[in-house]
Amino acid sequence: MMKSIVAGLAGTALLTTVAFAQSPPATTDKAAPAATTATTTSTTASGQWRTSKMDGLKVYNEANENIGTINDLLMDKNGDIKIAVIGVGGFLGMGEHLVAVPYEKLKFVNEAVAYTGTGANPGAKPAATTTTGAATGTDNKPAATSTSSTSKWYPDHAVFNASKDELKNMPQFKYSE
Incomplete structure (x- = not known):
């Protein structure tokens, strides 16, 4: 053996x-x-935003009222973002009304929402700097306001010029169509 x-x-x-x-x-x-x-090609992406971090990004109106969150970004065949799907209302995803808005109509802000309360707030931040969303990808760079806001790879929030009621009255967006 x-x-x-x-x-x-x-x-x-x-x-x-x-x-x-x-x-x-x-x-x-x-x-x-x-x-x-x-x-040998360049692999740096300084000043770019990660689309995976845009999902769930809060959307405010010009009066700093929370009107919804970004649920999805839709792009054309060239890779240019054309539509932002915003979820309005609902609780934990239940009863949420989805609307499609043109991506270029969104403004992206790197700083947190400024305090808009009635009392004096000595710690309130100044008005935030905005960057208009554009579908080309090259115009989406965040404003260089501070190292911490540009190094996190996504803006703090988006601004869309509408009220929550106006968004709820927009036609429902459906993926199946």
């Missing part, structure tokens, strides 16, 4: 040695592989 195990291991070792000794076929093609050129 022991002789057959030793013979089997020796045979396996011989076959493995023969497999490693074979050299790959010679090629006359001197072109660099595609992977090499892909690694």
Whole structure:
């Protein structure tokens, strides 16, 4: 029994040695592989926003009233964002009214919403800086207001010029159409 195990291991070792000794076929093609050129391109994305972080982004109106959240961004075949689907009303996703608005009508803000209460608030932030949303992707860079707001890869919130009631009265957006 022991002789057959030793013979089997020796045979396996011989076959493995023969497999490693074979050299790959010679090629006359001197072109660099595609992977090499892909690694030499720039991979920085400074000033860009992650679309995955835009889902759930709060949307306010010009009076700093929360009117909904971004549920989805729809793009054309060129990759340009054309429509923002905003969820209005509802609770924990139940009873939410979805509306489609043109992406370029949204303004994106890097700072938190300014305090709009009636009392004096010494810690209130100044009015926020906005960046208008555009479908090209190159115009969507956040304003360079501070290191913390530009390094998080998404704006603080969006602004759309409508009231919550106006959005609720817009036609319901349905994905099945």
